[in-house]
Amino acid sequence: MKKVFKRIALILFIFLVLLIGILVAIPFLFKDRIIEIAKTEINNNVRAEVDFADVNLSFFRSFPDLSLGLEDFSVVGVDEFAGIPLASGKEAGFTVDVMSLINSDGPVNIKSVSLVEPRLNIQVLPDGTANYDIAIASDEPVEADTTTTDLTGLEIALRRYSIEGAQLVYNDQSLDMYVAAENFNHSGVGNFTLDIYDLDTETSIDALTVRYDGITYLDAAQLALDAIFNINMPESKYTLRDNALTVNALHLAADGFVQLLEEDINMDLTFSTPDSDFRALWSLIPNAYTADYASVDIQGDFQLA
Numbered sequence: 431m432k433k434v435f436k437r438i439a440l441i442l443f444i445f446l447v448l449l450i451g452i453l454v455a456i457p458f459l460f461k462d463r464i465i466e467i468a469k470t471e472i473n474n475n476v477r478a479e480v481d482f483a484d485v486n487l488s489f490f491r492s493f494p495d496l497s498l499g500l501e502d503f504s505v506v507g508v509d510e511f512a513g514i515p516l517a518s519g520k521e522a523g524f525t526v527d528v529m530s531l532i533n534s535d536g537p538v539n540i541k542s543v544s545l546v547e548p549r550l551n552i553q554v555l556p557d558g559t560a561n562y563d564i565a566i567a568s569d570e571p572v573e574a575d576t577t578t579t580d581l582t583g584l585e586i587a588l589r590r591y592s593i594e595g596a597q598l599v600y601n602d603q604s605l606d607m608y609v610a611a612e613n614f615n616h617s618g619v620g621n622f623t624l625d626i627y628d629l630d631t632e633t634s635i636d637a638l639t640v641r642y643d644g645i646t647y648l649d650a651a652q653l654a655l656d657a658i659f660n661i662n663m664p665e666s667k668y669t670l671r672d673n674a675l676t677v678n679a680l681h682l683a684a685d686g687f688v689q690l691l692e693e694d695i696n697m698d699l700t701f702s703t704p705d706s707d708f709r710a711l712w713s714l715i716p717n718a719y720t721a722d723y724a725s726v727d728i729q730g731d732f733q734l735a
Contacts, residue, residue, distance in 0.1 A: 478516065478564045479506040486521070495541060498524045511553065511561040519548035519596075527587075542590040554602040588622040606644065612637040620661070628671070629659045651678050651714065666690040670699075680710040
């Protein structure tokens with residue numbers, strides 16, 4: 431009986447070793463094809479200088495899907511924004527359906543996207559030209575790549591996306607608006623393959639600064655937002671459901687929707703706060719929410735509805 435158990439244990443051990451070996455080897459077998467697809471799709475779809483240092487492949491992060499990471503990536507502008515970085519970061523990560531890789535005749539299916547420690551530099555010129563407008567329209571001609579005739583591109587079937595430890599700058603000269611966010615973290619979960627779905631999001635920012643038309647509205651404010659949005663793609667309508675927003679010491683809740691029309695924006699938004707302590711509102715004043723805030727004597731009530 432002991433010999434039987436030993437044989438079974440040996441067989442299981444050999445199977446486990448072979449399985450681990452396969453999981454380690456398969457990413458390397460597809461590495462060249464993935465690099466080829468990545469570079470081809472990028473070159474065919476953006477007007478920018480895109481580069482990355484290496485490609486990291488693993489089954490162990492997201493088994494049974496394949497985890498793909500573009501390490502030390504950068505996106506630099508061209509034309510009016512030549513030499514100006516749009517984005518860079520430690521890693522741009524993707525979760526890929528491995529079966530779509532095996533089927534070389536079909537598109538590669540991407541299930542999730544993540545950015546690790548990205549630096550985002552969004553610039554808008556006085557005439558409205560933006561450095562993030564780098565996508566090549568479908569009717570624009572692109573140079574054919576005769577070396578990749580068997581590739582049919584990418585298929586986005588997202589279920590999750592995330593941004594971790596981002597540094598964000600938005601400088602819009604056309605609106606005289608400046609926004610900066612330090613240690614910006616954001617994630618969203620939803621079935622992006624559907625026309626109508628709920629998007630569950632979490633957001634936190636260590637220091638948010640907002641200036642508009644020469645006035646500073648937020649100065650290094652702390653922000654946290656948990657919100658569920660109902661996304662209606664056919665109607666371009668985005669409805670707020672359960673949500674909780676905290677800015678410094680002020681707690682807020684919002685209700686309503688925003689709908690993008692052909693030449694207009696239709697919105698109906700209301701804000702309320704469960705807090706009536708004026709002290710919470712005072713924390714929004716620039717330079718008021720500091721280490722000494724807790725010791726400041728502030729009294730009074732207010733209502734926002």
